[in-house]
Each structure stands twice: as structure tokens, then as C-alpha cells.
Amino acid sequence: MAYRPTAKTEARKQAQLKLLIDSALTLVADGGFAALTMTALAERAGLGTGTVYRYFDSKAKLCTEVFRVATHKEIQNVEHLAFPDEPLSHAKRLSNVIVSFSHRAIAGRKLSYALIAEPMDPQVEVERLKYRQAYADIFQKLIDDGIEHGQFPPQNSALAAAAIVGILAEGLLNPIGREIMVSEKAARERFIVDVEKVCLRVVGVTLPSLPCPQTTQAMLSNA
Amino acid sequence: MAYRPTAKTEARKQAQLKLLIDSALTLVADGGFAALTMTALAERAGLGTGTVYRYFDSKAKLCTEVFRVATHKEIQNVEHLAFPDEPLSHAKRLSNVIVSFSHRAIAGRKLSYALIAEPMDPQVEVERLKYRQAYADIFQKLIDDGIEHGQFPPQNSALAAAAIVGILAEGLLNPIGREIMVSEKAARERFIVDVEKVCLRVVGVTLPSLPCPQTTQAMLSNA
DNA sequence: TATAAAAGTGAACCATGATTCACTTTTATG
DNA sequence: CATAAAAGTGAATCATGGTTCACTTTTATA
Numbered sequence: 001m002a003y004r005p006t007a008k009t010e011a012r013k014q015a016q017l018k019l020l021i022d023s024a025l026t027l028v029a030d031g032g033f034a035a036l037t038m039t040a041l042a043e044r045a046g047l048g049t050g051t052v053y054r055y056f057d058s059k060a061k062l063c064t065e066v067f068r069v070a071t072h073k074e075i076q077n078v079e080h081l082a083f084p085d086e087p088l089s090h091a092k093r094l095s096n097v098i099v100s101f102s103h104r105a106i107a108g109r110k111l112s113y114a115l116i117a118e119p120m121d122p123q124v125e126v127e128r129l130k131y132r133q134a135y136a137d138i139f140q141k142l143i144d145d146g147i148e149h150g151q152f153p154p155q156n157s158a159l160a161a162a163a164i165v166g167i168l169a170e171g172l173l174n175p176i177g178r179e180i181m182v183s184e185k186a187a188r189e190r191f192i193v194d195v196e197k198v199c200l201r202v203v204g205v206t207l208p209s210l211p212c213p214q215t216t217q218a219m220l221s222n223a
Numbered sequence: 224m225a226y227r228p229t230a231k232t233e234a235r236k237q238a239q240l241k242l243l244i245d246s247a248l249t250l251v252a253d254g255g256f257a258a259l260t261m262t263a264l265a266e267r268a269g270l271g272t273g274t275v276y277r278y279f280d281s282k283a284k285l286c287t288e289v290f291r292v293a294t295h296k297e298i299q300n301v302e303h304l305a306f307p308d309e310p311l312s313h314a315k316r317l318s319n320v321i322v323s324f325s326h327r328a329i330a331g332r333k334l335s336y337a338l339i340a341e342p343m344d345p346q347v348e349v350e351r352l353k354y355r356q357a358y359a360d361i362f363q364k365l366i367d368d369g370i371e372h373g374q375f376p377p378q379n380s381a382l383a384a385a386a387i388v389g390i391l392a393e394g395l396l397n398p399i400g401r402e403i404m405v406s407e408k409a410a411r412e413r414f415i416v417d418v419e420k421v422c423l424r425v426v427g428v429t430l431p432s433l434p435c436p437q438t439t440q441a442m443l444s445n446a
Numbered sequence: 447t448a449t450a451a452a453a454g455t456g457a458a459c460c461a462t463g464a465t466t467c468a469c470t471t472t473t474a475t476g
Numbered sequence: 477c478a479t480a481a482a483a484g485t486g487a488a489t490c491a492t493g494g495t496t497c498a499c500t501t502t503t504a505t506a
Contacts, residue, residue, distance in 0.1 A: 002449060002450040002451060002504075002505060002506080003449085003450055003451040003452065003502095003503060003504045003505070004451080004503095004504060004505065005451085005452075005503095005504090006503090006504070008503090008504095009452080009453090009503070009504085012453095013453085016453090037492090037493060037494080038493075038494060038495080039493075039494090042455095042456095047454075047455085048454060048455035048456055049455080049456065049457095049494090049495085050454065050455050050456065050495090050496080050497080051453075051454050051455070051456095053494095053495075053496080054452090054453065054454075058494080058495080059493090059494060059495090129397070132393070132397065133397075136397075155417075155420070155421075156414075156417040156420075156421075159394055159414070159417050159418065159421060160421060162390075162393050162394050162397055163386075163389075163390040163393065163394055163421050163425075165393050165397075166386075166389030166390045166391075166392055166393025166394060167385075167386040167389045167390065167425075168389075169389055169392075169393065170355075170385045170386065170388050170389025170392065170393075171382055171385050171386055171389060174352070174355065174356075174359075174385055174388075191379075191382070194378075194379040194382050195382065197378070197379075198378075198379075198382060198383060198386050198425055201424050201425055201426075201427060202386075202390075202421055202424055202425055203424075204424060204429065206427065206429075225474075225475060225476080225479060225480040225481060226472095226473060226474045226475065226479085226480055226481040226482065227473095227474060227475070227481080228473095228474090228481085228482075229473090229474070231473095231474095232473070232474085232482085232483090235483095236483090239483090260462090260463060260464080261463075261464060261465080262463070262464090265485095265486095270484075270485085271484060271485040271486055272464090272465085272485080272486065272487095273465090273466080273467080273484065273485050273486065274483075274484050274485070274486095276464095276465070276466080277482090277483065277484075281464080281465080282463090282464060282465090
């Protein structure tokens with residue numbers, strides 16, 4: 001004798017959820033997480049503030065979800081490049097990941113920055129750490145694999161992985177990197193090649209074009 | 224016939240200013256910038272909230288100043304190690320900087336984190352970028368100098384410098400690094416040595432203990 | 447169409463923390 | 477001491493933005 005949820009209403013609910021998340025992503029992509037307020041979101045989605053709370057218990061939950069969604073694709077992409085279907089050298093795979101990450105970061109500058117570096121509530125901060133860690137984990141697996149196969153020298157792979165994440169974050173998202181991002185295509189490409197070189201050097205791979213002088217213990221002594 | 228500021232009152236004013244900055248540093252050092260509220264500061268310094276405003280126009284000004292003070296010493300230290308009075312190899316100087324930075328970061332974990340990574344007002348964020356850039360500038364000068372003297376291979380020194388900053392930030396201040404920081408002294412020392420190695424590899428210096436297999440173009444091809 | 451469940455609403459409420467200001471206290475001189 | 481300038485005060489105010497809730501609208505059934 002009364003109302004019952006049905007396929008159609010369920011679909012609508014999903015659609016609304018998607019609308020909210022998409023709206024939230026848009027807000028973040030052009031104003032960072034700072035621009036993601038409950039009221040702004042409601043307005044952008046053409047809903048009332050209260051309605052947002054039908055879909056997300058709290059702002060923290062919302063941020064977390066938005067973060068998760070934005071992140072998922074990136075991680076997937078990197079994972080796939082790091083462990084592709086066809087056989088590829090470890091160095092090449094690492095290089096593919098770096099280059100792809102760089103291009104994507106350039107394409108979605110503001111969002112990339114928000115995901116990897118922008119200030120947020122501590123509760124959401126946890127998500128960012130997970131995000132960075134997800135990258136680091138993939139890098140570490142790749143490096144460990146490379147070491148086993150004699151492609152990379154033995155090393156602290158966890159640190160090397162973190163280092164690469166740090167380089168990507170600092171190199172691409174700091175003011176210099178951000179300037180490069182909006183510069184000419186050729187300059188950007190050159191820059192990305194340099195980022196690639198640096199990351200490869202981190203794991204102990206030196207490209208032929210970049211001679212690597214052997215350093216003796218003497219050079220490190222205090223003399 | 225009236226009041227005139229004198230040496231004694233001036234001294235008192237300076238003392239109050241110092242008291243405020245010291246109190247602010249204490250707050251930041253153990254609760255991060257989040258703990259630095261005007262009221263908390265006033266209370267810690269044993270003054271009224273209004274009084275704080277006699278010394279700092281606004282919270283932003285306060286934060287900026289606190290940041291500047293906290294930063295100054297660190298930068299000085301790094302600068303001096305990068306360009307010391309006695310002659311030292313470039314690799315050794317770089318290594319000294321890394322190690323010293325690491326030790327200091329470990330000693331003042333929370334403060335280091337706050338300075339290099341913690342969320343703040345956009346206005347103050349500018350200061351943090353300057354801080355990171357000040358490090359990067361020193362590294363870059365050192366690298367350029369090293370390249371000129373044939374100690375480091377030619378490379379994008381600006382990027383390499385940013386990379387080192389990124390590594391220090393990510394390597395020492397991310398969860399893994401922070402865990403290491405509170406671990407046993409021996410583990411910490413080992414970790415710092417690894418950080419040192421990674422940073423040296425970034426600029427193209429490979430330590431004898433870490434063989435660097437030559438990579439051929441073939442290894443990077445898609446085959 | 448009558449009904450009940452769910453979705454939608456936005457003004458009101460609340461929490462936090464910066465900022466102000468009318469007032470008190472301290473200080474240096476005549 | 478009388479006075480004026482400066483320093484100190486903290487309750488009151490403001491701004492921002494998350495959260496709630498009494499109410500309206502929509503929807504699916506009998």
C-alpha cells in the first residue's frame with residue numbers, strides 16, 4: 001500500500017551520486033580542495049545543501065570519496081604501465097610510468113596538485129598519504145623486480161620508490177615545474193625527458209647520453 | 224611633560240616580541256601550524272589576545288614571521304655546508320648537506336614537517352615555497368659548480384636540485400621516513416646513508432659500493 | 447486518488463578562530 | 477603627583493563553513 005524503492009529510483013539515486021561526484025571533481029579541478037565546500041557543491045549540482053548530506057554523511061566522507069575516485073584511474077594507469085602484458089625492460093617500464101604520469105599531471109595541473117600536495121583536513125590527509133603510498137608501492141615492486149633480474153643495482157627500494165614520488169611531486173608541481181607545464185610543447189617534452197633521466201639515475205640506471213663518472217672513496221673523504 | 228619611549232621600554236618591547244616568537248615556535252614544534260592560534264599563543268605567552276595584535280597586524284603576518292625565523296637557521300646551516308671555508312669535493316659537500324639536513328629533521332621532526340610540508344593559509348604557503356626554493360637554489364649552485372669542475376655530469380641542475388628537495392621531503396617526512404625517525408639509532412643511520420646515496424645518484428655520482436650497470440639503448444627500446 | 451516512504455530543501459544553528467575596541471594599567475616626564 | 481603616551485586586556489563581534497531539521501515535494505503502490 002505504499003512506496004517501495006525500484007530499479008528506476010535506484011538508477012536516479014546513482015545518477016545523483018555521480019552528478020555530485022562529478023561536480024565535486026570539477027570544483028577541485030579548478031579551485032583545489034579549498035573550493036570544495038558543501039554549499040558550493042550543492043549549488044554547482046543544482047541541489048540544496050541538505051541534499052548533499054543524503055549522499056555523504058560529512059564533508060570528510062565526501063572528500064575521501066572524491067579523492068578516491070580521482071585517484072583510482074591514475075593508479076590503474078601507472079600499475080598497468082609498470083607491469084604491462086608484453087615483456088619490456090624494467091628501465092623502459094619505469095620510464096613509461098614517469099612519462100605518462102608527467103603528461104597526465106600537465107593535462108590536469110590543478111587536480112594533480114590537489115591530489116598530491118594540496119592542504120586538506122587531517123582526516124583526508126590520510127587519503128593522500130595512501131595515494132602517494134600506492135604510487136610508491138608500485139615503484140617499489142618494479143624496482144625489486146628489476147634488482148632480481150639484475151637490471152638495477154641492489155639498493156633500498158622503498159626509499160628509491162619514495163624518492164621517485166618525491167621527485168614527481170616536487171619536480172612537476174613546484175613553481176618551476178608548473179611554469180614549464182604551461183610553456184611550449186617542445187620545452188615541456190625536454191623537461192619530461194629530464195625528469196625521466198633523473199628518476200632512472202635514482203635507481204642506478206645511467207643513460208649512455210649521460211656519462212657517469214666513477215667516484216672514488218677519496219672524493220668523498222674530507223681531504 | 225609626558226611619556227617618551229626609552230631604551231628600557233624599547234628593550235622590553237623586543238623581549239616581548241621574542242617571547243611571542245619563541246612561544247609560537249614551541250606551539251608549532253609540538254602541534255604543527257594548526258596549533259598556532261592567536262588565543263593559544265596569547266595564553267602560552269601569558270598575555271591577552273589583544274596584545275598579540277600590538278606585535279603582529281594579523282595571523283598571516285605572524286605565521287610568516289615565525290616561518291621566516293624557523294627557516295633562517297636551517298638555510299644558513301645548509302649554505303655553509305654547501306660552500307664551506309675549507310676545500311671539499313662537491314660530492315662530499317652535497318653529502319654533508321644531506322646528512323646534516325636529515326639529522327636536523329630527525330631532531331625536530333614536527334617542526335621540520337610543519338616547515339616543509341604542513342598545510343597552511345595560502346598567504347603563508349608562499350613562504351614555504353620560498354623555503355623549499357632556497358634549498359633548491361643552494362643545491363643548484365652546488366651542482367652547477369660541480370658540473371663546471373667536471374665532478375658531476377652535465378644535467379638539468381634546476382631539476383636535479385628540485386629532485387633532491389623532493390627526496391628529502393618525501394623520504395624523511397612521509398610515513399615510512401617518520402617511522403624510521405623514531406627507530407633505533409643504528410637503523411636511522413643506515414637510512415640516512417641510503418638517502419645520501421640516492422641523492423648522489425640523482426646528480427650522477429655513483430658510489431663504488433653501488434655498481435652502476437651501463438644501460439644500452441636497447442634496454443630502453445620497446446622490444 | 448490516498449498513503450507512506452524516500453528524496454529534496456534551505457534557513458537556522460553551531461563551532462572555530464581571527465579580529466576589534468572601549469577600557470585599564472603601566473611608564474616616563476614636567 | 478599630574479599627565480599623556482603607550483602597552484595590555486578580554487569579552488564581544490565577525491566570518492567562514494559544516495551540519496541539522498522541520499518542512500515540502502516526489503514517487504510507488506493499493
